[in-house]
Amino acid sequence: MSDPELDALAETARNRGLKLVRSRVRTPGKRRFGKVGLTDPRGKAVFGMDDNGPTAKPEDVEHYLRNLGAKDWGASLDVAVMPRKKPRKVRAAANDTEPEPELRPRPPPEPARQKGRREPAPAPPPPKPKLKLRDARADDARALVPLMELLGHETDAKGVRKRINQLARDKLAPIVATLDKQIVGLVGIHRMVTIHRDQPVGRITILVVAEGARGQGIGRMLTEAAEQHLKALGCGMVEVTSNDRLAKAHAFYRHMGYERTSMRFMKKL
Numbered sequence: 001m002s003d004p005e006l007d008a009l010a011e012t013a014r015n016r017g018l019k020l021v022r023s024r025v026r027t028p029g030k031r032r033f034g035k036v037g038l039t040d041p042r043g044k045a046v047f048g049m050d051d052n053g054p055t056a057k058p059e060d061v062e063h064y065l066r067n068l069g070a071k072d073w074g075a076s077l078d079v080a081v082m083p084r085k086k087p088r089k090v091r092a093a094a095n096d097t098e099p100e101p102e103l104r105p106r107p108p109p110e111p112a113r114q115k116g117r118r119e120p121a122p123a124p125p126p127p128k129p130k131l132k133l134r135d136a137r138a139d140d141a142r143a144l145v146p147l148m149e150l151l152g153h154e155t156d157a158k159g160v161r162k163r164i165n166q167l168a169r170d171k172l173a174p175i176v177a178t179l180d181k182q183i184v185g186l187v188g189i190h191r192m193v194t195i196h197r198d199q200p201v202g203r204i205t206i207l208v209v210a211e212g213a214r215g216q217g218i219g220r221m222l223t224e225a226a227e228q229h230l231k232a233l234g235c236g237m238v239e240v241t242s243n244d245r246l247a248k249a250h251a252f253y254r255h256m257g258y259e260r261t262s263m264r265f266m267k268k269l
Contacts, residue, residue, distance in 0.1 A: 005058070006020070006022065006036070009061060009065070012062075012065050013038060013061075015257055015258075015259065016065055016068055017040070017041065017254065017260070018039065018040060018041075018046055018065075019039050019040070019041065019043075020037075020038060020061070021036060021038070021039055021049065021053070021054050022035075022054065023035040023053060024053070032053060032055070034057075034058070035048070035054040035055055035056060035057065036048065036054045036056055036057075036058050037054030037055060037056050038061060038064070047061065129180040130179070131177060131178070131179055131218065132177070132178050133175055133177055133178075133221060133222065133225050134176060134178065135174070135176075136164050136173050136186070138161045139161075140164070140183060141157040141160035141164060143182075143183040144157075144160055144174075144176070144183065144186055145157055145160060147185070147208045148160075148186075148206070148208065150210075150211070153206075167188075170191075171233065172189055172190060174186055174206075175187050175189070175222060175226060175229070177209070177213075177221065177222055179213060184210040184212075184213035184218065185208065185209040185210065185213065185219070185222050186206065186208050186222070187204060187207045187222040187225070188204065188205040188206040188207075189203065189204060189205065190202070191203075191233050191234075191235060197236065197237075199234060199236030200233065200234050200235045200236070201236070201237055201238075201239060202226075202227075202230030202231075202233070202237065202238040202239070203238065203239045203241070204226050204238060204240045204241075205241070207222060207226075207240075209222075219252060220256065223256055240253055240258055241264055
């Protein structure tokens with residue numbers, strides 16, 4: 001694996017909260033040449049490590065991280081995701097014989113068609129609901145209140161309607177996801193100019209998907225739409241705040257490439 005590929009592998013490890021350790025052996029053919037391993041931030045071995053250093057091939061570490069990402073993603077969507085397995089090569093035994101065909105009952109004969117009469121065509125399946133993303137409007141306020149309550153935010157439609165109008169004037173209207181015109185997801189955005197950064201800082205202030213609509217990639221689509229909008233507003237980075245109790249949300253953000261960089265402190269005024 002080339003140096004750029006190893007750098008990309010190290011970045012993937014960081015996104016999972018791990019550190020990629022590379023072998024210091026630089027002579028081809030020697031033991032541990034080209035080997036890598038994984039540790040946690042404290043240096044504790046996680047995969048492909050022994051007392052003397054890394055022992056795993058880069059492709060094995062890549063396979064481990066890919067499976068770890070799939071588990072995080074499945075947890076964030078509240079669904080089970082089975083780890084990917086490498087295909088096994090099965091060698092047939094010399095005395096294997098072809099299995100006998102399974103005996104199945106014959107289907108009943110179709111009824112005879114009357115001459116000159118056509119059978120009605122089967123009804124087409126109902127169309128799948130269409131997912132759309134758009135800016136929130138003031139008249140969405142009543143539908144957005146139950147979504148916010150899923151995260152423990154107590155508010156009312158009147159206050160939400162007022163804030164949507166205020167944010168829209170600053171080109172920071174929240175983005176909603178709809179299925180057949182029914183709102184099923186919400187992401188809020190904000191833009192800050194800080195004294196210590198050259199570019200404005202974008203922030204995702206809220207992200208929530210209705211319980212019955214999860215598992216369809218709606219959270220990912222809302223997050224990517226928020227990132228694109230904040231980038232168009234000149235932001236150089238995006239921050240996310242997430243309550244300590246929302247462990248599944250933390251796994252989702254790590255899967256989307258976000259890293260934990262600080263702790264958040266709050267004081268009510």
